[in-house]
Amino acid sequence: MSVPTSTPELLRASVEQFYARHMQLLDDGDAEAWAETFTEDGLFALPGRPEPTRGRAALAEGARRxxxxxxxxxxxxxHWHGMLDIRPQDDGSVHVRCYALVVATPRGGEPRLHRSCVCRDVLVPAGSQWQVRSRRVTRDGF
Amino acid sequence: MSVPTSTPELLRASVEQFYARHMQLLDDGDAEAWAETFTEDGLFALPGRPEPTRGRAALAEGARRxxxxxxxxxxxxxHWHGMLDIRPQDDGSVHVRCYALVVATPRGGEPRLHRSCVCRDVLVPAGSQWQVRSRRVTRDGF
Amino acid sequence: MSVPTSTPELLRASVEQFYARHMQLLDDGDAEAWAETFTEDGLFALPGRPEPTRGRAALAEGARRxxxxxxxxxxxxxHWHGMLDIRPQDDGSVHVRCYALVVATPRGGEPRLHRSCVCRDVLVPAGSQWQVRSRRVTRDGF
Structure with a gap:
């Protein structure tokens, strides 16, 4: 499909499909493919880090580690994303503010909630796909 | 966009966008803006309360408190909504039966599941938006 | 609506509506109606079972028990499904790889995460609905 900002329903469907694949790549440890879902100079700002991570090489390295x-x-x-407030911008980018949970399961044990976060993304079209230009995460309780 | 009951995909996209903003307003403490996502006489019935809350002033006051x-x-x-069973009605309203989780995170601590609920909403169109005419919540384990 | 593989947005909306009803039937104990959301010879493979469950009668019996x-x-x-990676296939079926949580709440107690799983479904159209032809679940920590 071509870049999906033409209707609200196509926008939402394409953003949700993007996040599903994006998070599954991360959780499966496919760090390079995950990094390619960011723009070349993509920025990822996590709480408690002095500097945001910038660029695919650094993003892949962090995910691999x-x-x-x-x-x-x-x-x-x-990683679960939910409650996606999706707002298309005049410049063709899309702002998403959503909730994120990290569910952690130890071997032989029961799952627990590891993190509850708010995630603010700027997505930009790249061909028929979305890419993350920037992500700023705040962590509840932090 | 105009009122989105024309197709199932626009219906679902608009309802999901509505809930995302609705819940983020509540969790961010924006009680007045949250109350305006109900109809003027909106009803909210929670378990363990003798009477449902009625009307925007009472809804805002409850959210603020x-x-x-x-x-x-x-x-x-x-507040997370999920598993939305969305059923358009002949009168233009929409019935939604969905699951709801409340994730609570103390300062400096890890998140926990605070509530697991089932939420039955009647949504009605208001211009290009949805509003909640009634919400009836049941709490698991209660 | 007719079978919804014509556009990505209708595909996603119809698959999400299908799962919402499917999981609510299961959790409400409506075992026969739930079994009918599988094909006649539907297969359900859970971890830790020597053989997958096959066919609606066996599926209903398992759900009832x-x-x-x-x-x-x-x-x-x-049962919560999320992060749905939905991929239509040339034969008209749809492959879904998604996350699944089971939230359990004891009477008088707080909810907890009981299971975190990955679910791989093959869905096929049946009239205007979807049916599960096969489901293979892996459990985190297992």
Missing amino acids: AHTERLASHETHR | AHTERLASHETHR | AHTERLASHETHR
Whole structure:
């Protein structure tokens, strides 16, 4: 499909499909493919970090390191996005403010809520896909 | 966009966008703006209350009080809606039966599931928006 | 509506509506109606079972037994699907890979995360509805 800002229903469907694949790549440890769902100079700002992460190489490296740590701790993480407030902008970008949960499950144990966050993304079209130009995350309780 | 009951995909997209904004207003403590997402005489029935709340003034007052309590207890609440069974009615209203979670995070602590509920809403069109005419919530375990 | 693979937005809306009703039937203990959301020979493979469940009679019987056990233990279960990666196939079927949570609430208690899973479904059209031809579930931590 071509870039999906033509109608609100196509916009929402394409953004939700984008996040589903995006988060599954992250949780599956496919760090390079995940980094390519950002723009070349994509920015990711997490709470408690002195500087945001910038650019696909740094994004992939961070995702790879986090996945290695989860493997070492025998814990599975699942990122859930929800309550997506999606607002198309005049410049063709889309602003999304949504909630995010991280569900963590230790080997042999029951799942628990690891994080509750608010995520503010700027998405931009790239061919028939979306890419994240910037993501700013705030963590509840932090 | 105009009132979105013309197709199932526009209906779902508009209802999901409505709930995203509706819940973010509530969780952010914007009680007046949240109350305006109900009809003037909107009804909200919660379990364990002798009477449902009726009308925007009472709805806003309840939301404001709940938010003040959360600030005092240094706890953040996030309302998640999911599994939306959306059924358009002949009179132009829409019946929604969905699940709702409340995720609570204390300052400095980890998030927990505070409530698991089932929410039955009647939504009605108001210009290009939806409004809640009635909401009846049942709480799991209650 | 007729079978909804014509556009990505109708596809997503119809799949989400299908899952909402499908999971609410299961959690409400309507085992026969739930089994009818599978094809006649529908397959359901859960981790830790030696064989998958096959066919509506066996599916209904399993759902009925699980619901009876939950009633006996005074616990409510809610199945949440999220992060739906939806991929239409050339043969008219649809592949869905998504996350699934089971939220369990004991009578008089607070909810907890009971399961975090990944669910891979093959959906096929049946008139204006979807049906599950096969479901393969993996459980985090297992």
